[in-house]
Amino acid sequence: MSDLTRPDPNATPARAVDAETRADRRMGWLIFAGCFAIVVAIFVLVPGAWRVALPETLKFDLTPLLAQSxxxxxxxxxxxxxxxxGPVQFVLPKGTGAHRVFGWIWAAAMLSTGVATFFIRDMRDGQFSPIHIFSVMALVGVPMALWLxxxxxxxxxxxxxxxxxxxVIAGVSAIAPGRVIWEMFFG
Known part of the structure; x- marks a missing residue:
């Protein structure tokens, strides 16, 4: 047998690929269901939150963001x-060139934002806030995930x-009233 016709001993069996695809789909639906549950919980538990979803209260104004550093x-x-x-990565076929390119861009964005947050300490008079835990997670988790x-x-x-x-969890906290993102859309 030539090298071209010999089966690759490192190739993943078709059944394993199918199982991975099913697992990816299940994970995608779980993420969707979890995000949906969080949105429903916010609308149920936060008084007046349903008013935010009304089109007349929604606006887009970059002024609050441009006023920041x-x-x-x-x-x-x-x-x-x-x-x-993130969602693009979840739906792209895994292992393709596009998945890798977008993955590296995503990783660079996460690492960049993780580093930047350590210099943003406006919320607690110059002190670190609990949200900085997500920055540590990103700075440790992204290189580990790339290695994996x-x-x-x-x-x-x-x-x-x-x-x-x-x-997403850190992003939800950025939508709190009084924060920049809140002011951009609802202020």
Whole structure:
């Protein structure tokens, strides 16, 4: 047998690929259901939260963001990139060139925003706040998840999913009344 016709001993069996695809789909639906449950909980538990969803209260004004420091603006842009690329990564076929390119962009955005947050301490008079825990998670988790991509693909997928969920949780806190994002859309 020539090298071209010999089966690759390192190839993943078709059944394992199918199982990974099913696991990816289940994880995607779990993430969707979890995010949906969080939104429903906010509308149920926060008085008046339903008014936020009304079109007449929703607006878009960059003025509050432009009034912030360049560091805060950079942070918002890198978070937006990571938030938007996350779902793209979940639906792209894994292992493709596009998945890798978008993955590296996502990782760079997460690492950049993680570093930037350590210099943004406006919330607590110059002190670190509990939200900085997510920055530590990103700075430790992203390199680990990238390393896992070459060694253990399923662990890589779980790590990246966890990092994205952490990003969404941190993002939800940024929508609190009085924060910049709140002012951009509802202020």
């Amino acid at each position: 360049a560091l805060v603006q950079f942070h918002v842009v890198t978070v937006a990139v990571a938030l938007l690329l 991509a070459r060694k253990k693909v399923m662990s890589h997928a779980r790590a990246m999913t966890g990092l994205y969920i952490g990003l």
